[in-house]
Amino acid sequence: MQRKYVMVSFIAFCCVMAGAVLVARETKGEEFKALCRGVVQGETARTAIGDGEIKSFRVDGDGLSRSSGLPLECGARAKDRSRYVTFSVGSSEFSSQVLDQTLHDNLFIGDISSPLGAKWPGTLTLESPGIAHATVVLKCSSGRQDYLLLNIKSLFSDTDTDFSESKDERLRLAQAAASMSKEADKRWNCGAQLGKEIHKAPADPLRSHPEPLSEATGTCRSMRQLAPAAKKWGITRAIGSAAVEEAPTQDCLLVNDEGKKVYRLSTLSGPLAQGYRYSSGVLGKVNGKAGRSEQSSGWAWASAKCPEGQPSALFTAASMRIGDEDRLEVSPAFERDLLKAFGSDMAALHGCGNPSLP
DSSP, X not given: OHHHHHHHHHHHHHHHHHHHHHHHHHHHHTOOOOBTTTTBOHHHHHHHHOSSOEEEEOOTTTTOOOTTOOSXXXXXXXXXXXEEXXXXXXXXXXXXXXXXXXXXXXXXXXXXXXXOSTTOSEXXXXXXXXXXXXXXXXXXXXXXXXXXXXXXXXXXXXXXXXTTTOHHHHHHHHHHHHHHHHHHHHHTTXXXXXXXXXXXXXXXXXXXXXXXXXXXXXXGGGGGGGHHHHGGGTEEEEEEOOOOTTOSEEEEEEEETTSOEEEEEEEEOHHHHHHHHHOSSOSSOOOSSSEEOSSSSSEEEEEEOOSTTOOOEEEEEEEOOSOGGGOOOOOHHHHHHHHHHHHHHHHHHTTOOOOBOX
């Protein structure tokens, strides 16, 4: 009986060892080859895409980097083609492209961002239920670059998965952006101030219930003081996100008493503010420190000087273009009050001076 037990144990041990060898061979056969010159390691790709075999694919502009090695763009997908992910990294000259990727070239729509969290200088933007972007802006203290701008675009294909409904998917994308940022920081000797481990999914502000303007919080908190005056224009509620100094973009949506989003207040800081000013692709042009559109109402901007040689922060107020006949037109005085309240609060948050107003 004892001999039989020993024999069974030996056979079981052999099976376990054979299985371990088989797993090792399969893992080795699926070894991930780093992308974007080593910036996208296996950990980053698997965090963004999930378990299973990963395939790389070429994207527009792949291989067209300059002597500095920037910008870089590469792609990876799940073997079953259920998810496609594009990874991008560039210098401050890449800012206009990042604005386009994250929809911040058009500040008249409601696709606002929320902070990545955990002190990371980045945001998450939902382009649609199946498309999301995680963007990080690293300010370098060493190396040849002043900034590194990173963006990960994740797209679901033929699946019911929804970024807006799935906290897990938003968390996965945020963690992938953090992982990629760490590798980029090392690759270009950036010496940036990095965030901590991300354990909580970034919020989806568009799924948040609008708050009464008199009780607004986060990026909309400055609107509380304007609640009485805003009623004249039918503005009674607001949708915002957490107000954190490290977020490179911040927004507040103003909502009327019919539940329609009618005005968007936005902040762009660092290279994204500079990129917006000089981009030819943005819908709302800005000239000088402050101003207002001469062609039509519903577009005004302000700016504030920021410390340590950073570009001036940009603050905008835009009447959302649901349709020309539906656009809310407020008085120049009230539009200025919106910029003053929002811009002053966001400027102080980022350590910038008082904003110049139109």
